[in-house]
Amino acid sequence: MEMPAPNPAILARKARVVERLQSVLPKDAVIHDEAETRAYECDALTAYKCPPMAAVLPSSTQEVSDILRICHEEGVPVVPRGSGTSLAGGALPTADCVILGVARMNDVLETDYENRIIRVQTGRTNLSVTGAVEEEAFFYAPDPSSQLACAIAGNIAMNSGGAHCLKYGVTTNNLLGVTMVMMDGTVVEIGGAYLDAGGLDLLGVICGSEGQLGVVTEATLRILRKPEGARPVLMGYDSNETAGAVVSDIIKAGVLPVAIEFMDRPCIEACEAFAKAGYPMCEALLIVEVEGSDAEIDMQLGLIKQIAQKHNPVELREAADADEAGRIWLGRKSAFGAMGQINDYMCLDGTIPVSSLPYVLRRIGEMSKEFGLDVANVFHAGDGNMHPLILFDANKPGDLETCEAFGAEILKLCVEAGGCLTGEHGVGIEKRDLMLVQYTAEDLEAQMAVKDVFDPAWLLNPAKVFPLSESETRRAQAIAAE
Amino acid sequence: MLRPETEAELAEIVAGTSEPLAVQGGGTKGMTPDGVVLTTLGLSGITLYEPGALTIVAQAGTTLAEVEAALDAENQRLAFEPMDYRGLLGTSGEPTIGGVVAANVSGPRRISVGACRDFALGVRYVDGAGQIIKNGGRVMKNVTGYDLVKLMSGARGTLGVLTEVSLKVLPKPEALATVIVHAPADDDSAVRAMSAALGSPYDVTGAAYVPADGQVLVRVEGFTDSVAYRAGQLQDVLKDFGEVTVEASDASAVAWQAIRDVTRMHGVDGDVWRISVKPTDGPAIAARLEALDVMFDWGGGLIWALMPRGTDLRAKLGAFDGHATLVRADAGTRAALGMFQPEPAPVAAISAGLRARFDPKGLLNAGLMG
Secondary structure (H helix, E strand, C coil): CCCCCCCHHHHHCHHHHHHHHHHHCCHHHEECCHHHHHHHCCCCCCCCCCCCCEEECCCCHHHHHHHHHHHHHHCCCEEEECCCCCCCCCCCCCCCCEEEECCCCCCEEEEECCCCEEEEECCCEHHHHHHHHHHHCEECCCCCCCCCCCEHHHHHHHCCCCCCHHHHCCHHHCEEEEEEECCCCCEEEEECCCCCCCCCCHHHHHCCCCCCCCEEEEEEEECEECCCCEEEEEEEECCHHHHHHHHHHHHHCCCCCCEEEEEEHHHHHHHHHHHCCCCCCCCEEEEEEEECCHHHHHHHHHHHHHHHHHCCCCEEEECCCHHHHHHHHHHHHCHHHHHHHHCEEEECCCECCHHHHHHHHHHHHHHHHHHCCCEEEEEEHHHCECCEEEEECCCCCCHHHHHHHHHHHHHHHHHHCCCECCCCCCCCCCCHHHHHHHCCHHHHHHHHHHHHHHCCCCCECCCCCCCHHHHHHHHHHHHHCC | CECCCCHHHHHHHHHCCCCCEEEECCCCCCCCCCCEEEECCCCCCEEEEEHHHCEEEEECCCEHHHHHHHHHHCCEECCCCCCCCHHHHCCCCCCEHHHHHHCCCCCCCHHHHCCHHHHEEEEEEECCCCCEEEEECCCCCCCCCCCHHHHHCCCCCCCCEEEEEEEECEECCCEEEEEEEECCCCHHHHHHHHHHHHCCCCCEEEEEEEHHHCEEEEEEEECHHHHHHHHHHHHHHHHHHCEEEEECCHHHHHHHHHHHCCHHHCCCCCEEEEEEECHHHHHHHHHHHCCCEEEEEHHHCEEEEEECCCCCHHHHHCCCCEEEEEEECCHHHHHHHCCCCCCCHHHHHHHHHHHHHHCCCCCECCCCCC
16 A cells, blocks of 8 residues: 655754754653654554654643644644554554644543533543443443454544444444544534434534544544343354345344344354364354344243244254353354454455345455455445455565455445445545545545535545545645646 | 436436536425526436345336335335425425435434434435435445545435435334323423433433323334334333333324324424434423423424524523524525524535535525535
8 A cells, every 4th residue: 555755844853843842842742752652653554654753642632632733833744543443544653743642631520311412522532431321221332343452533533333223324323423623623512411413414414534634632422221131042054145135134024123133154163273162164154143122022022033944054052140251252252353363364344235245255255265265254245244354474575465456346346236345344545546446536625625624734634545546636735836 | 407317318407507406306405596496306216126135226216105105015114214294394396215225304202213414324415516416335334434424414405416325224123113102291201211211221212291291202113123122111210200011003103103293283383493412411402492382302302492483592501512403494494594503614615625625616505505
């Protein structure tokens, strides 16, 4: 993945920029020593690394405003960073940028159970939002796999999803308001503890804008009461087609599970070897989870098992207790770890219409042979969000490039099947140059026009989301304006 | 009236004019911006419907009735429960699916499943320069680039004329029950009752309060046994707020339609305002209005107020956390007060900037949203 060359004029005034930042922040909040900036050289897309010119760790909205105002005046690009767990390179620095990390801003500002909201600073981790309300039996619904580490700031930037979004939606469906700092330092309040926008739905376009429109420092989130209980059922089938048909039949029957997870044979084998969850060896495995009281769960699972039986499962296993439920989820939850044991891997996240599942899986299998790299599939089947994991060896020359080429072909296949490049990870740098597969130049122009309005100088996370060729004129203007 | 039959024709019309256009679907929402009427009614038809994928795609001018009939045949529905404005506004014609998305029209179920914008998966539209743009798609999870789908939902045609929308749909529940709290002590107590119900684990899909009737309505939907169980549990949750009864009949479906369409204000003289607030702020705000009639939906977070004609409700309220929309009034009042709550300066600047970029000639429903 190509990144724009650093601007020597910006590098030349590093000392002045650092000095100005130090004038508005505590001493330990400005990191500029080359050895220390390395800590911010990459996010979870570790194949790409570049230490930033400096990193700043503000503790308040006011400090964020001061930082952005200074960087705006100095013409320095700013890359916002939550916890750095992006799989798409959303927080990858350039050598001439300032990383703005919100990790120190992790306070709960307000919990309000009557109105079912929580207001937090956005450096707070996803799981600790639930942690702040679980003693009252409430929770924050979006649950990305990285929820132990990932920050709400990053969730908002990427519009993160999770395993349970079939029922509860993704970040954008659970975000009610933000305090956001614009690139020129202006602080805006958008939305609040009410349910709809008074004018244009700006919140809707801010969520998922990958840190390119502003830095969100505080967020009002919807919290929900925990269900009485939840229980999964596991089913194995001898073909992907059959498992796909089961998913479709469950949805058509009017049951709305909270999660329907799908694993193919390579994934089952790897997970089984790693976690020993007792999975059956078959072509496709489904984990379906439903919620409610015990009686409600029994009823829903009864219906689901009826549907499952019609398609001749090789295995159908219901969790009798919490321990068995844990074992059913164990393999799925360790899928990524299991893959990491085998090799380096690249995780994709294209989404497809559920009906195209068998076709897309068959084509991925064929392509795996063509490219000579193994691929395992684990994904959120209810909403068609795939997670093909391509295995490669980072130490073998050319393997990363082959892997990326294979990944690009899979994502093109997703778009061709009626889907999209990314369902929950975001574009970042990873899928940036594939955007023209899904959108025309005019479609992208409409999106870039939004950034023009929020960040006219194109200083916020400028080299992401849009193919460099498409954003070049705008980024060049920013440089020329100095 | 301009009535293009294809997206390309619509694009040609917009590209070729410098006169203001009053963009509408079926024209049932009573919006009357200046300009030649441009209707999307000629762009009609369901292009794709996959019940197993919970997805429908339709051209913008497809009537809501046609979409709902197609879904009904597969035992599915638009879960966000779009309101029908005709009775309240005294308009005629057929609401279109494009109009529903353009105005982000959502009903009582918004409190649990989300608004229209939460179900909008993709759009195609013609911007103010006459360009055809697409955003989103037809899959449920999509974070590829900026979410212009949300931006178009609720923009009321000011950023572009919708030509096609794709929506997530949900299964129709087998049963419905309404738990009714009779004669709550006061408005605060009524909102607290709704908060208690919505904060319970019993999946409430509607919570409304009609002060004049002295009734709090709490809705549960789903499989028959489950509905009976949850309605029973909610009776217990709500017992301290007043006498509680359960209605599990068609009558209760009619009651929810009356809430959705604000039936009690149909044909009654006065202006109608819609105020969005934090639910527990609702009673105090409603008390300040000196309204002729009020009704609360969304657990108290949505106030419908009937006001004496010409009243500047926003002036009465002063600064508050939320916004007020003027839904029904004569032309003079609408011109004087504006339909939408004025935004704080930095937010208004963003909105104006977006309009200038999406509609550089200022043609589309000019002045409607600021």
